[in-house]
Amino acid sequence: MNKLIWKLLRQHISVGQLTGFFFANLFGMMIVLLSIQFYKDVVPVFTEGDSFMKADYMIVSKKISTIGSFAGNTTTFLNEDIADFHHQSFTKKVGKFTSSQFKVSAGLMTKSVGEQLNTDMFFESVPDEFVDNSLKKWNYTPGSTSIPIIIPRTYLSLYNFGFAQARNMPKISEGMVGLIQMNIVIRSNDNSKVSHFTGNIIGTSNRLNTILVPQKFMDWANNTFAPGVKPETSRLIVEVHNPGDGNIAKYFQQKNYDTESNNLDAGKTAYFLRLMVGIVMTVGLLISVLSFYILMLSIFLLLQKNTTKLETLLLIGFSPNKVARPYQMLTLTLNVFVLVISIGLVAWLRTYYTSTIELLFPQLHVATLFPTIVCGLILFIIVSIINLVAIRRKVNGIWMHRA
Amino acid sequence: MKSIHLQHTLPNVFTERTDIRSDIWLQDVTFEKGDFYLIEAASGTGKSSLCSFIYGYRNDYQGSILFDEDNTRNYKISHWIDVRKHALSILFQELRIFPELTALENIHLKNGITSFKTEKEILSYFEMLGIEDKLHQKMRFLSFGQQQRVAFIRSLCQPFDFVFLDEPISHLDDVNAEIMGRMITEEAHRQGAGVICTSIGKHIELPYKKVFKL
Numbered sequence: 001m002n003k004l005i006w007k008l009l010r011q012h013i014s015v016g017q018l019t020g021f022f023f024a025n026l027f028g029m030m031i032v033l034l035s036i037q038f039y040k041d042v043v044p045v046f047t048e049g050d051s052f053m054k055a056d057y058m059i060v061s062k063k064i065s066t067i068g069s070f071a072g073n074t075t076t077f078l079n080e081d082i083a084d085f086h087h088q089s090f091t092k093k094v095g096k097f098t099s100s101q102f103k104v105s106a107g108l109m110t111k112s113v114g115e116q117l118n119t120d121m122f123f124e125s126v127p128d129e130f131v132d133n134s135l136k137k138w139n140y141t142p143g144s145t146s147i148p149i150i151i152p153r154t155y156l157s158l159y160n161f162g163f164a165q166a167r168n169m170p171k172i173s174e175g176m177v178g179l180i181q182m183n184i185v186i187r188s189n190d191n192s193k194v195s196h197f198t199g200n201i202i203g204t205s206n207r208l209n210t211i212l213v214p215q216k217f218m219d220w221a222n223n224t225f226a227p228g229v230k231p232e233t234s235r236l237i238v239e240v241h242n243p244g245d246g247n248i249a250k251y252f253q254q255k256n257y258d259t260e261s262n263n264l265d266a267g268k269t270a271y272f273l274r275l276m277v278g279i280v281m282t283v284g285l286l287i288s289v290l291s292f293y294i295l296m297l298s299i300f301l302l303l304q305k306n307t308t309k310l311e312t313l314l315l316i317g318f319s320p321n322k323v324a325r326p327y328q329m330l331t332l333t334l335n336v337f338v339l340v341i342s343i344g345l346v347a348w349l350r351t352y353y354t355s356t357i358e359l360l361f362p363q364l365h366v367a368t369l370f371p372t373i374v375c376g377l378i379l380f381i382i383v384s385i386i387n388l389v390a391i392r393r394k395v396n397g398i399w400m401h402r403a
Numbered sequence: 404m405k406s407i408h409l410q411h412t413l414p415n416v417f418t419e420r421t422d423i424r425s426d427i428w429l430q431d432v433t434f435e436k437g438d439f440y441l442i443e444a445a446s447g448t449g450k451s452s453l454c455s456f457i458y459g460y461r462n463d464y465q466g467s468i469l470f471d472e473d474n475t476r477n478y479k480i481s482h483w484i485d486v487r488k489h490a491l492s493i494l495f496q497e498l499r500i501f502p503e504l505t506a507l508e509n510i511h512l513k514n515g516i517t518s519f520k521t522e523k524e525i526l527s528y529f530e531m532l533g534i535e536d537k538l539h540q541k542m543r544f545l546s547f548g549q550q551q552r553v554a555f556i557r558s559l560c561q562p563f564d565f566v567f568l569d570e571p572i573s574h575l576d577d578v579n580a581e582i583m584g585r586m587i588t589e590e591a592h593r594q595g596a597g598v599i600c601t602s603i604g605k606h607i608e609l610p611y612k613k614v615f616k617l
Contacts, residue, residue: 317484
């Protein structure tokens with residue numbers, strides 16, 4: 001009997017109209033989903049922190065001003081400065097950056113190609129508690145020639161896009177970074193002592209601009225190559241309870257301290273990204289709404305053309321539910337197709353930009369299609385419910401026309 | 404449903420009229436289940452309106468229509484559906500069949516709601532009325548008289564306490580009219596149902612308990 005109803009009511013269905021609705025809805029939904037997915041995929045680029053330095057850590061240095069230099073202000077932190085930090089309410093922990101008091105020469109050599117990228121550097125270290133303690137490899141036994149090191153991410157980009165690109169050498173992703181060994185030569189300042197070490201890169205950081213070594217190594221090396229020299233502390237690492245605390249900015253300003261703010265730019269870009277995605281998504285939603293409206297009109301037109309038949313069906317004892325059912329099923333089926341195909345399209349389009357992201361930001365965990373699927377389902381459910389309710393009400397309206 | 408009670412009813416379009424003389428309008432009329440009634444009506448006296456009011460698809464009337472003393476004006480949609488499925492059957496004057504379906508499909512559409520009649524019974528009805536060769540023909544190719552017979556069969560395909568036949572033999576010859584009369588009597592007796600016929604002139608010969616002039 002349902003077949004009969006369908007046979008009766010499927011007349012007047014304009015395939016052209018429904019096709020138009022289908023594509024419009026598909027287009028709209030695809031734009032919405034793609035923008036959501038894109039945002040989710042790309043935003044971590046700007047907001048993802050270090051893999052092992054938490055956001056609650058701040059790296060503090062003293063502001064270098066010309067007047068200050070003339071006046072002879074120190075750019076290093078004295079013990080009083082450090083003690084003062086401890087007195088602040090927002091401070092949780094304070095640690096010193098220890099810098100190397102000897103000459104360091106570091107060279108990068110890829111196993112495969114053998115070319116050397118060499119430069120004079122200096123090492124820095126922070127107390128172990130400030131480094132992610134899940135790094136089991138962050139250990140040094142005095143006397144060993146192998147040092148675990150953490151390099152700035154910019155080094156990797158420098159290599160990939162400067163060096164390797166120009167010399168047609170293979171690019172290195174974050175995952176491959178472990179394959180690289182650095183040849184490290186340490187000389188005492190009077191060149192009396194020289195030692196060779198191998199540096200094993202165990203991670204990258206986007207908050208450092210120099211090579212980080214374990215505190216144990218630094219203490220040993222400073223002792224060995226620059227005995228008696230007391231290193232001055234020009235940078236502090238401070239763990240705060242809440243980085244958003246307004247007192248922090250006030251204190252820094254008061255004491256003329258600087259904090260590295262590379263996150264500021266990232267913040268601006270993230271904002272811009274959000275804005276762009278928001279605009280695109282709004283356009284997508286608009287298209288979706290319009291196409292949804294087209295569908296409603298099509299269905300209403302259908303219902304209108306079939307009013308007499310629907311009325312008769314109601315008169316011979318069919319409930320409005322039964323009578324609305326074929327149209328509701330039609331709409332639902334179309335919506336399901338739109339959902340499935342748009343998710344598929346998003347997944348396909350996504351492959352175009354995820355490969356680029358993976359290359360540029362190899363440490364990023366690229367998100368799954370989860371946000372797309374969830375949003376798609378939500379949209380689908382909302383739209384379908386509205387559709388079904390509207391159809392039901394229209395059919396009820398046909399009943400009411402005479403009664 | 405044991406009774407249909409009309410209390411002081413009048414179509415709204417007649418409210419201005421002062422010369423209403425009717426056995427139904429503005430009267431207190433009760434139809435009892437199991438009895439036969441004839442409503443004779445001249446043109447324009449509101450015959451189709453009466454059917455519409457009782458069947459619940461128009462409510463532009465004053466007064467009350469009560470099913471077992473239950474006022475139908477307050478009925479919800481679901482209640483009306485129930486009535487149309489199980490209590491009230493109707494043969495519309497304008498038939499209200501689906502021209503694009505075949506005769507049998509039209510019957511199946513209705514019978515499928517309650518599965519009241521068997522296929523055999525349906526086929527025998529077609530035979531009785533002489534239209535068994537039209538079973539699989541699309542309704543639009545049938546004459547009005549043939550369509551009327553199909554609509555009549557359709558009205559039998561449900562359980563009912565009352566059946567309304569609005570000008571059922573307007574396009575039938577006497578032979579078929581008589582057959583139809585026999586069929587409805589038999590069915591009404593089987594279900595213990597009441598029969599209400601309307602006519603402008605020609606009517607089926609049935610043992611009417613009362614004849615009303617609309």
